[in-house]
Amino acid sequence: MSYLKRALPVYIMILPGMLFFLIFKYIPMFGIVIAFKDYNPFRGFLGSDWVGLDQFVRLFTERDFMPLLYNTLMLSLMDIIFFFPAPIIMALLLNEVRLRFFKRSVQTILYAPHFLSWVVIVGITVVLFSTEFGGINQLLKSMGLPVINILTNADAFRWTWLIQNIWQGVGWGTIIFLAALSSVDPSLYEAASIDGASRLKQIWHVTLPALSGVIIILFILRLGNFMDIGFEHIYLLQNPLNQGVSDVFDTYVYRQGIVQGDFSYSTAVGIFKSIVGLVLIIGANTIVKRAGQEGVY
Template identity: 65%
Template sequence: MRISKEATSPAPKMLPEGARSRRPLQWKRGIPMYLMILPGLLFFVIFKYVPMGGLVIAFQEYDPFDGFLHSAWIGFDNFQRLFTDPDFWTLLRNTILLSGLNLFLFFPAPILFAILLNEVGRAWFRRTVQTIIYLPHFLSWVIVVSITVVLFATQEGGINKLLDSWGFARIELLTNADYFRFLYVSQNIWKETGWNAIIFLAALAAVDPTLYEAAVVDGANRWKQVWHITLPALKSTIVILFILRLGQVMELGFEHVLLLQNPVNLEVADVFDTYVYRNGVLQGNFSYSTAVGIFKSAIGLILILLANRLAKAFGQEGVY
């Protein structure tokens, strides 16, 4: 007697009637959340992903009247022009030096500020300091640089006039190229330290207070508590933000650098952002400026991939 396969195969599992009826209800219940996500999703699609189609002009002699489809194709000529430009190595040196100073001086500043603020016992004092240190973030770079000019202009600056009246030498802060990098990094620290510390303060707020209480019972002083509890709590956040910061190593803030530039400090202040503006945008060389942008993005992508792999090798969480 032959038994058919249909008879031996297990019967298909049937979902309970209530479970099948709940599926559409769960989808409908998530509609408010989908609507909340929609504006952010549309922003990235419209302003981040759709414009990426315009990168093709880096390989064209782009003419606005001919458009993307009819502009002459020139391949890698724009990249060759960039790499053979006499100013290329000066731009690369200035960009890397300023980015390095940002990484080693500006990046640790919010971490240190968050740790110090976390050690403050009085809540009213902590809130007051937080409010004061956040305020510079909301000032534009135009205002920040203007304040610097008003205070340190060689002839009419308030501080230089005061120094002159006291018999001291004037500070050539804006007209001496040696001061440019110090001025750039110090303004970054003053303006953005408080704002960038928010994420570190949020990470510290999640630390269980009983860990500090147990450390006190074990005889640990404040320094040991910071070293063995606070810093380990911030470690993963520091690693992820550092990796992301490496992706912006070629981005220095166009407006900030441009406002600080003058003919005296151009040799140390000229970076890729201002070079693109001067030689690409002002002269209408959109293809060339796009090629420089692709070069900057490629460097950032490579650094992110390498830093992420290195973090994984040391057992840390990466960005993916």
């Protein structure tokens, strides 16, 4: 009882987070049973008819499945290849800045986009690049240059999505890496400097090894969301002219589940995404553990 009294403020502090995961993550997991039923809202979870794996058979035999899988994989791979290393590189650059005021100012500027919603970010993009009234395109027209069409151009969609992701998230993503770098012993840099190592070599042989554990853990966790691109950002950028490359499982679930009311089928799509993420996490963690590194578990 004495320990509980001392630790009570800590338990109160973590209570909102525990309730969030309990209410919005764990309790709804019982609802996945409708993926194996022909769910009828009026008959409820228990009263609806069982259909077994019919919803999954339908998913894998739909003609839209392969385009959806291809688009989702392409965006996920671009996110891992280009976005995932961006906060690491930015943290390394900020770590080399010695002027504290300048460093904090740059950090504040980089953090700011994280607090903007995707509605605002996509709205800014429309205001700047609309072919009719966009500020940048109006400037190009006044100079006699061709306009830049990125909103309805299918070829530009993926890169527009990626650049917006990097702009919005790179600053916030540096926080955890800068925190890890703050624990590096300065004597390691001094010893490397005495041995004649340049700043670049110090980064390679001292800084990056200090970040390796954090990078591996975050990479494994990112694989868990490999099929989860995010609905809001894609949906706001999507239009009939770029839907061929922008349609992913998240937007497909919205159309099938919310618009058309096919809750059982959309739940099956969500389970498929979750299973892929679970397999990737277990596989990556196993490989990392066998390589002698610290994994997630």
